[in-house]
Amino acid sequence: xxxxxxxxAADGAPLGIRMRVNPVAKTVLQRLGLGLVTLFIVSIIxxxxxxxxxGDFAKATLGQSATPETVAALQHEIGLDRPPIQxxxxxxxxxxxxDFGSSFASRTGYRRTVAEIIAPRLYNTxxxxxxxxxVAVPLALGLGILAALYRNSWFxxxxxxxxxxxxxxxxxxxxxxxxxxxxxxxxxAGTQFAQSLPVWLAVSINWTLNVVPKxxxxxxxxxxxxxxxxxxxxxxxxxTLTLVIVAHMMRMTRAAIINMLSSPYIDMARLKGMxxxxxxxRHALPNAWAPIVTVVAFNLAYLIVGVVVVEVVFVxxxxxxxxxxxxxxxxxxxxxxxxxxxxxTYILLNLIADIISIATNPRLLHxx
Amino acid sequence: xxxxxxxxxTTGAPRVKRTRRSRMRIALKKAPLSAWxxxxxxxxxxxVALFAPLIAPYRETQVFSEAFAPWSHEFMFGxxxxxxxxxTRLIYGARNTIGIAFATTTISFTAGxxxxxxxxxxxxxxxxxxxxxxxxxxxxxxxxxxLMLLSIFGxxxxxxxxxxxxxxxxxxxxxxxxxxxxxxxxxxxxVAQLRGEGPAWILRREILPNILxxxxxxxxLRFCFVFLTxxxxxxxxxxxxxxxxxxxxxxxxxxxxxxxGDVTPLLPAGAxxxxxxxxxxxxxxxxxxxxxxxxxx
Numbered sequence: 052x053x054x055x056x057x058x059x060a061a062d063g064a065p066l067g068i069r070m071r072v073n074p075v076a077k078t079v080l081q082r083l084g085l086g087l088v089t090l091f092i093v094s095i096i097x098x099x100x101x102x103x104x105x106g107d108f109a110k111a112t113l114g115q116s117a118t119p120e121t122v123a124a125l126q127h128e129i130g131l132d133r134p135p136i137q138x139x140x141x142x143x144x145x146x147x148x149x150d151f152g153s154s155f156a157s158r159t160g161y162r163r164t165v166a167e168i169i170a171p172r173l174y175n176t177x178x179x180x181x182x183x184x185x186v187a188v189p190l191a192l193g194l195g196i197l198a199a200l201y202r203n204s205w206f207x208x209x210x211x212x213x214x215x216x217x218x219x220x221x222x223x224x225x226x227x228x229x230x231x232x233x234x235x236x237x238x239x240a241g242t243q244f245a246q247s248l249p250v251w252l253a254v255s256i257n258w259t260l261n262v263v264p265k266x267x268x269x270x271x272x273x274x275x276x277x278x279x280x281x282x283x284x285x286x287x288x289x290x291t292l293t294l295v296i297v298a299h300m301m302r303m304t305r306a307a308i309i310n311m312l313s314s315p316y317i318d319m320a321r322l323k324g325m326x327x328x329x330x331x332x333r334h335a336l337p338n339a340w341a342p343i344v345t346v347v348a349f350n351l352a353y354l355i356v357g358v359v360v361v362e363v364v365f366v367x368x369x370x371x372x373x374x375x376x377x378x379x380x381x382x383x384x385x386x387x388x389x390x391x392x393x394x395x396t397y398i399l400l401n402l403i404a405d406i407i408s409i410a411t412n413p414r415l416l417h418x419x
Numbered sequence: 420x421x422x423x424x425x426x427x428x429t430t431g432a433p434r435v436k437r438t439r440r441s442r443m444r445i446a447l448k449k450a451p452l453s454a455w456x457x458x459x460x461x462x463x464x465x466x467v468a469l470f471a472p473l474i475a476p477y478r479e480t481q482v483f484s485e486a487f488a489p490w491s492h493e494f495m496f497g498x499x500x501x502x503x504x505x506x507t508r509l510i511y512g513a514r515n516t517i518g519i520a521f522a523t524t525t526i527s528f529t530a531g532x533x534x535x536x537x538x539x540x541x542x543x544x545x546x547x548x549x550x551x552x553x554x555x556x557x558x559x560x561x562x563x564x565x566l567m568l569l570s571i572f573g574x575x576x577x578x579x580x581x582x583x584x585x586x587x588x589x590x591x592x593x594x595x596x597x598x599x600x601x602x603x604x605x606x607x608x609x610v611a612q613l614r615g616e617g618p619a620w621i622l623r624r625e626i627l628p629n630i631l632x633x634x635x636x637x638x639x640l641r642f643c644f645v646f647l648t649x650x651x652x653x654x655x656x657x658x659x660x661x662x663x664x665x666x667x668x669x670x671x672x673x674x675x676x677x678x679x680g681d682v683t684p685l686l687p688a689g690a691x692x693x694x695x696x697x698x699x700x701x702x703x704x705x706x707x708x709x710x711x712x713x714x715x716x
Contacts (some may be wrong), residue, residue, distance in 0.1 A: 089554070089555065089558045092555050093555065093558055093559055096555070096559075097567065100567055100568075100570075100571055212453075215696070215699055215700075215703070216696055218699070219643065219692060219695035219696040219699050220692040220695070220696075221647050221650050221651060221654070221667075221688060221691050221692060221695075222651070223651070223654050223670060223688060224670075224685070224688035224689065224691065224692050227670070227674070227677055227684060227685055227688060228685065230677055231677055231680070231682065231685060234677060234678060234679075234680050235680055237680070238679070238680030268678070352560065353560075355560050355563070356560045356561075356562045356563065359562060359563070359566070359651075359655070360651050360654065360655065363654075363655055364674075374563075374566060375566065375655045375656070375657065377570065378566050378567075378569055378570040378655075378657050379656060379657060381570050381573075382570075383570060383571070386566070386567055386570045387567070389563075390559070390563055390564075390566070390567045393559075393560060393563045394558070394559045394560070394563065397558065397559065397560050397563075398558055401558070
């Protein structure tokens with residue numbers, strides 16, 4: 052440390068220049084660089100997916116009747132006849148220009164590029180994710196702050212138990228319960244269960260079920276679907292995701308705020324006789340932004356995983372469903388492109404979270 | 420990642436040295452209702468999984484003539500899309516689903532903790548190498564990574580277990596390394612080293628007992644996570660393959676029944692949810708009683 056300072060002092064002029072570089076900008080740049088390196092390594096891993104394919108992959112895909120020529124043609128198409136490094140750079144170069152190669156589902160004379168398959172689905176998935184985030188983030192932050200404020204009250208305990216339960220549910224369970232409720236609107240009165248209940252109870256349950264709007268249980272969406280129609284049809288997937296995300300996000304917000312509330316300066320504020328609301332809003336929250344942003348980003352990243360399952364349940368035409376179908380048919384270029392999209396989004400979200408926490412928290416500027 | 424907070428002593432004034440068994444009895448006596456519920460449910464699941472052939476009314480893959488039969492005395496929860504008894508499938512499902520998830524968690528736990536503690540003990544380049552590798556593995560969502568790897572290696576149970584164990588061991592590694600780092604610098608470790616004990620002895624006798632409670636709790640959490648991941652993969656049709664009974668794929672295969680207002684497909688999904696809730700309750704209690712601080716997550 053001392054030696055470094057001495058070395059800096061020795062070369063005089065550069066010291067002045069270096070001092071003027073904003074430390075926030077420097078940390079942010081470092082973090083950006085790290086993010087790029089991560090993305091680079093991840094792209095190599097995803098790329099090597101195709102290199103790891105078993106040797107007779109071309110033969111296996113084409114089936115028993117494949118002639119050596121068609122096998123060789125497919126191998127050439129995938130690029131298995133070239134050295135890996137050359138293949139990687141041509142792959143990543145094309146990727147950067149938006150050319151994701153062509154799907155294994157394409158046949159001679161009928162080329163299906165991965166880009167054209169993925170583009171409309173990416174829009175749909177983004178639509179669903181943004182729609183969910185707009186509802187879930189404010190809701191979760193509000194609930195989390197309230198639970199932290201009134202911790203160990205019945206409200207806190209109720210919210211805690213409910214969220215712990217929701218977290219433990221697989222996404223498809225939540226999704227099917229919701230779908231079941233919607234369907235029960237029409238079928239409940241006819242079930243044996245309803246007939247075994249006393250009439251007043253059956254009628255009131257039926258009435259309660261009818262309050263629930265009749266959301267479509269299959270998200271049937273095409274490019275021509277108008278905006279509000281799209282929102283309406285994506286409602287059920289979005290509600291499912293909201294339930295799952297809010298639980299996580301709320302618990303983490305609560306934990307972050309409680310952690311903050313145990314700091315000495317909060318005790319000080321409390322001893323001065325400030326109101327709890329003022330303490331949270333004026334003292335705890337400004338310092339809690341960094342953890343909260345991390346929480347939000349983490350959960351939006353989690354949304355990526357949830358999207359896959361929920362899209363399959365509601366047959367929502369998004370990237371997640373595409374990826375699952377591609378995995379089943381072992382259409383590796385499509386899987387690679389989907390994985391790259393998901394991984395890039397994930398890394399980007401974490402990067403944004405880190406940058407925001409650096410920019411809002413001066414203490415992070417000098418990590419020990 | 421918060422880890423290794425100091426253990427808070429909550430015992431009263433005259434501190435008597437207690438044996439492990441009496442401490443456990445006292446802890447059990449103080450356990451809240453949710454923990455008892457969790458332990459009871461988990462125990463039931465384990466019993467059902469172990470004695471599946473004795474409990475189940477039919478054989479795992481026995482096919483009857485009527486597919487999608489309604490609930491009756493003969494078939495308590497009806498039959499599935501091929502005419503197999505739902506109850507039997509549910510019982511065998513416990514065996515397959517929990518067994519595979521448990522095996523996966525054990526592999527990932529052993530590998531992750533061993534490597535994590537070794538990294539904490541030796542530091543230097545092996546630690547750097549492992550930590551950076553873990554960083555990269557964790558920068559891709561694990562379900563996405565698992566899907567990608569499964570598309571390459573195909574969905575067999577071996578590849579499923581190994582892939583998920585690999586992806587999951589990253590988190591065990593991080594926790595074990597973080598907790599281990601705090602203990603490695605303690606004087607008693609140095610004393611053991613000066614006494615001439617080997618690394619295996621130090622790892623097992625000096626470090627491990629001091630960090631066991633958070634690791635055990637983490638084992639429970641990871642089990643839930645692995646269990647849910649495998650269920651999700653099976654639900655998506657790329658996990659455990661037919662004809663073995665498994666809850667995730669049972670939900671998918673019978674999902675069409677929901678459109679007729681039938682609750683049957685919710686049963687396997689509910690079975691998954693109930694076990695996860697139960698394990699979570701137990702873990703919550705263990706965390707609460709061992710660390711006192713890590714009860715927020």
